[in-house]
Amino acid sequence: MDLFFLSGLIFFTLFLAGSFAYLFCNEFKSSYSNLPPGNMGLPFIGESLDFLNTGRKGHPEKFTYDRIAKYYSPIFKTSILAEPTVVVCGAPSNKFLFSNENKLVQAWWPDSVNKIFPSSTQTSSKEESKKIRKMVPNFLKPEALMRYIGMMDSIAQRHFEAG
Structure with missing residues (x-):
């Protein structure tokens, strides 16, 4: 028994x-059957380890260049940080993508961004995308960057002295 x-x-x-x-x-x-060529990697991990490893070695672009060469395409699918991702490289691909925004593609934010910038339930993803897009250039204006130049200069000087 x-x-x-x-x-x-x-x-x-x-x-x-x-x-x-x-x-x-x-x-x-x-x-994910209607996506460009690529490999989603291991379940839940995806290709995150390879992506982080190339970044840690100081060549984060190597991850992208390797896949462009492997799939013979400037557009490929992967899974990074537990998110299915389509990577679009090159001027023609980006022009096509951004000229057809909200026509062929829909703006959305990954869960990690939603945790940092929680959106209200009263606004749509499209409105949220427009709002954040208007906010980001304000951080990159010369006036905003002038506040940090002194601090960045002193950090760079210490780095050069230590190296």
């Missing part, structure tokens, strides 16, 4: 694990 119970438990566990893997793989593939 003990052997029968143990073998039944093992069979049931394997059946459950196989069913879960089959459903997960099919759902994962079908939800």
